[in-house]
Amino acid sequence: MFYPNAENHPMGSSGFFIQFIRIAGPYWHSENKATIRKQTLALIALTIVQMFIAVIITEWSAALFDALEQRSMSGLFKQIGLLVLIFAASMTATAIHLTVKRRLQIGWRAWLTDHVTSRWMNKGRHYQVTHIQTAEHDNPDSRIAEDIRIATEDGIALFHSLFYSLLVLISFIEILWTLSGVVTLDLGFIEMPIYGHLVWVALIYAAGASALGWLIGQPLSKTTNIRQTVEANFRFGLVKARESSLAIALIQGEPHEKKHFQTLFQGIIDAYDRQTRAWAHILLFTSGYSVLSMAVPVLVSAPRYILGTITLGALMQSAQSFQHVASALSWPVDNMAIVAQWRASVERVLSLIQALDDLEDEIVRPDPHRIVLKKTDEPVLRFENLCISRLDGIVCASQINDEIRAGERVLIAGNAFTGSKLFKAIAGLWPWGEGRIELPDDDYIFFMPPRPYLPTGTLREAICYPSPSDDFSPAMIKDMLELVGLQELIEQLDQVDNWEKALPREQQQRLGVVRLLLQRPKWILSEMAFDSLDSEGEIAMMKLICQMLPEASMLTISNEPKAETFHQRRIVL
Template sequence: MQGQNGFFIQFLRLAGPFWNSENKVVIRNQTLALIILTVLQMALAVIITEWSAALFNALEQHSMSGLLEQVGYLVLIFVTSMAVTAMHMKVKRHLQIGWRSWLTERVIGQWMNKGRHYLISHIQTVDHDNPDGRIAEDIRIATDEAITLCHSLFYSLLLLISFTSILWELSGVFILDLGAFKFPVYGYLVWVAIIYSTLASVLGWWASRPLTLTTNAMQTAEANFRFGLVRARENSQAIALIHGETNEKRRFLYFFQNITTLYDRQTQAWANILLFNSGYGVLSMAFPILIAAPRYILGSLSLGALMQAVQAFQQMSAALSWPVNNMAPIAQWRASVERVLGLVKALEDLELEIARPDPQRILLERPDKSTLCFRDLCISQLDGKVMICGLNAEIRPGERVLISGDVFTGARLFKAIAGLWPWGRGSIELPDGEPMFFMPPRPYLPDGTLHAAICYPSDAEAFSSASIDALLKLAGLGELRSQLEQTDAWDKVLTREQQQRLGLVRLLLYRPKWILLQEAFDSLDPDGEVLMLRIICQELPDAALLSITNQPSAVAFHHRKIIL
């Protein structure tokens, strides 16, 4: 667990620049408005105690005119309180969503950048599992709760300052008689409130200590369970085909068993807090009346002053008890902040790892050349075991090369070319100014219209429906031409063969100069794969082609072979 100082410094470094971001004028104005409205809320709380004193004095004096006067003041307080509360809620929520949007954009920018979302899963560093949950849920809690907690703390400080002076004045002087000595105690109600709240805070902290750890562990367990369910949904066809339901149910129940175990611990932690809070709440109603009543009985306080003193004591105690009352939100907030910091730390470690000069890292270069070259290239596994060593080759524009041998090793070579596998040594010289077009075994098809899925990663407007229509027919997908504007989860609806044929359509739309095929048509029969390769060669005759395939008939479409 990080120290308190280090924790807050890291959080401020991550999220603090929000107030100096592009929209800093609007953000600072919203913050200032929130502060002003909080001061107004505190002023209303003081006014209400003064109104309460005047009301009870009128009742004590049996004054009808005084009672009606206080009713009029109540209407003004009622309207003002509603207006201030509504405006405060709107400003606070605007600030919360603005901060969350800014931080979400920043973390996503680090995560979804140059394959970092892929590479981070291969590094052994601080805890960074389930990045989706950390971005979607933990950032929300980290920003929303931070503003809520800061507002409540600031409000409590204002209450403490205001009501301490009121309570001090109403306390008068209490003479402490010790027999031989008598001591005057000024503002005794203030000292009683401080002692009372301090004892309550210590007891509350002791009661709620287990909650931070259980909350953090609970969030992690929930995220693991959710991730397992999502992964099963995404691979439902594969699970059904091999009858893996029994195994999946066993895994789900294992994940859920962790949740129930932690849930029981969290329940006990909550029970400790609620047990304390319930007793504390009952005592807080009666205790201030009991300690202030003697002055009223002796005639030193009017009934209105007594009720004002009681309310001032309660407000002061509430302000001093802020740590106790916010133990659970603070625990949840800290747990979420640590999960966000864990993801950001992992991404920063990854950047340092990539940027650090290391002879055991593959160097990607872009010299002013039009060829793809491998210079003394070695590719290693994460444990250091060498998969390829001493690869030297040069591939010229328009050349078609078959990568044969171990398919798994070939896939690592493609990842190294893409910058997604830096582990190894040697260098790869990429053709200057020419992007590489990678075709994996299954193309990524995002949800939405079929038109947009085919055009990915460009916008749907980048390619006309007419050009896509013609290419669908060429790729043997004429039945999909009528579904271009239909919205669906295409990676679930279409067969693997249809998806691979759509990969060809996307390739022909982009017409790249460099193509890397990684078993891109392995679900097709031999004749179908040969047809796809023939179409590529006919439509893109000047493109360089690197292919990983086990289809013997594919050899004829390549100029030479590199055996791994």
């Protein structure tokens, strides 16, 4: 498995890069590895070309200033001609480089997004992970949409800039060493020759500035992570309020929601202020550093030019080479803010992956306190010594030994919350407990929750979900809508809307029956599926199901007193 193991927690500094490589590495070994590797090699080659252009520009600059110093018109025109070639080469290399880099970025993001969402949206893991106390995994939507984008796009951008800086460092140190010549330091009692003095000045200057800048910028990583978390919490609060707008409006809960939003946004303000203070310290340092970087190389080389040891072109080439070396050595300082944001996003992605790993380990680990699901060839749903527990270990129901045969209708009575956990256990979403559940192997089990999921799109697609709408004829869908008393929705079948908001809950529950009648399953688990309907409406829906699907087995959780009429027996939890 390419994801990090439990022993390496993503929020710790040790093992961070190893965990990141475990995310990054498999992309270059995926099914499209040939194309991906070609793009990577092209990116590296174009980066080398960009470095060569930078070297050529410094040589061109030296030749230009020498021509100016010599007042040579022919030399000036020659440099103008070379500038046109350099200009064209630089534009071409930069444009191609940008295209290749962005393809690599979006490709990696798409691959990683697919892998994380495939693990998250698999066998109810998106639901189960919310119940475990493990690595931080709040707001998974933000981690997948935003943090993966930053982790991949900024990751490649940082790799490119670091690789470019290393190439520049190697190339321009050699140039700077050559231009430095030999400077004799007269100490009075001894004369000491210094070779490559500009290189040593650049190294000491950049190393000292980088070390100081890194120390100053340490708080930024922590504050960036905090801000991303509170921003995600604020977005989640807004989304939750939007999804529950009707309920909020009916009970006039707007003042409470406003206060809640203010509290969440105050967290953003506090995090923003802390990040601003951390960023201000970095900018205060980097702004002064950038000013010095322009002046230091000229001031260091100026005495040699004044004494006539070097030409004006050599002075300018030395200054530019010094700046390139200092800039390359200052990569940690220049990219500190980006690195902080990138690392915070990588850690958030790793935390989500860690939580999914922990959940997977918990489910597959042999444990007597886990419910075992087993497929059987018999058309039967069987409970053997089944015990259902809460997450804290408190038993909700114990010693359930029963079986439901094909075509049998059973009412689940007693505690409705325990009945809900029983349905989740049958679906494989609630493994906490003991005993065994045997499921009919080839028979589709249809779950009817209190509120059916209606994805945004056309009403036809929402009704047929999760099957394609083409699986059912228009006439069949219209007939089913008429049967459940929703003939007024026939004209809206091809209309696109957010149906969970556009339709009242009563109509949504009736659409759940339409979906059931279209799917025609052999096993039905109905959990308070008609609690928004009046007594007559709920009885009518149960009667319709019994008439249309007479051979289907059915387990029902309902508060309707007359529901027992449609069931042959009941199980009390």
